[in-house]
Amino acid sequence: MTANPPEHTGRRDLDPHLARYAARTAGMTASEIRALFAVASRPEVVSLAGGMPNLAALPLDSLSSQVGEIIAEDGLVALQYGSAQGVPVLREQICEVMAMEGINAHSDDVVVTVGSQMGLDMVTRLFCDPGDVVLAEGPSYVGALGSFAAYQAKVVHVVMDDQGLVPEALREALAAAERAGQRVKFLYTIPNFHNPAGVTLAVERRAEILAICRAHGVLVVEDNPYGLLGFDGQTYPALRSLDPDNVVYLGSFSKTFASGLRVGWVLAPHAVREKLVLAAESATLCPPSLNQMIVSRYLATHDWKGQIKTFRENYRERRDAMLSALEQHLPSGCSWTNPDGGFYVWVTVPEGVDTKAMLPRAVTARVAYASGTGFYADGFGSRQMRLSYCYPTPERIKEGVRRLAAVLESEMDLVRTFGNVSMRAIPGPETPSPDTA
């Protein structure tokens, strides 16, 4: 008897392995952003959706000769397994990087990770049992929400305003969780140049937020990949610098050097660090030796602070293009944040417009954005969208916003005529033609 050939339908309900998956996989769904990536990366579409750093300013020639030198001089180390905690000299250099935001750390307490995304995964793995509560800003970083979902943690969002997380809202969230008998494990926060909200936690609020968490016995997980990308070169005191014993700090070279190297780190209170090393070991044995050595040599031999300044200037130019285009083109009733660093603007559209429902029409009009619901664990965010200015040129950004504004205008017309349009299938314009803009 011949076996039936396997069916590759791609449909979840026909997945023959469905009954085998662990319960925790129920929370693992493709993020809206990832689902969009394939379409949004077509050349004719101006993508304001992704968060890819603009690497064009990197000194590729000298980097390539340095990679060659590392292999020629130290190849047997660079291509070998290394320590689970990471290359010691790099951990020391990481302490120098963190000192720029006021952190006084010992390299023993640093664990190198495969991007800070791995740090997020490990921290959640260490602290969260199914049903435990994680407090996070609303909106929050989509990759963090993915990690929390993968460990079946329940996310409770805490409101932000243009000064970042609102301390009173944090108090209320903690009190509500206590009344409901829930165990809050940590506050996950992105204090600087927030992804996706584009706001920064006011310096005056920092000590207060730390004190609230301490009083409630809640750890703080500070995620800070953008902290050195303030457009005026400004930095803010890291939460970790203000309360070293109650903050786990996540850092990354993805936005200040090269995201593809996947080198990030966790700085943790000493006891937590030991557990983190064990968790890291079970995930990857050790982070990639060669990539760590590339980062280490780059920090030792390049003017890396000058390079960050160049990145900041590029991003500032793009931010300016984005904000002036929003001002010029977006219909009245829209509002947006005003980032002074980082990659993102968070836009709120008029009532009745659903950014998720509008997205296919925007892509048809050759512009993509990330709709707001992906940044909430509770379905909120349908009137919001994240626009990234990090990657496209200023001209493309302007063109993208012009296209987006036209889509929004016609969406608002429909709302005025028919009410909420989110449930209706509305055919978009014709298939995109090659982008000549």
Ligand SMILES: Cc1ncc(COP(=O)(O)O)c(C=O)c1O
């Ligand atoms: C807030 C935040 N945390 C973590 C990450 C993950 O960064 P990495 O490339 O270091 O894994 C990102 C990437 O966009 C981010 O925006």
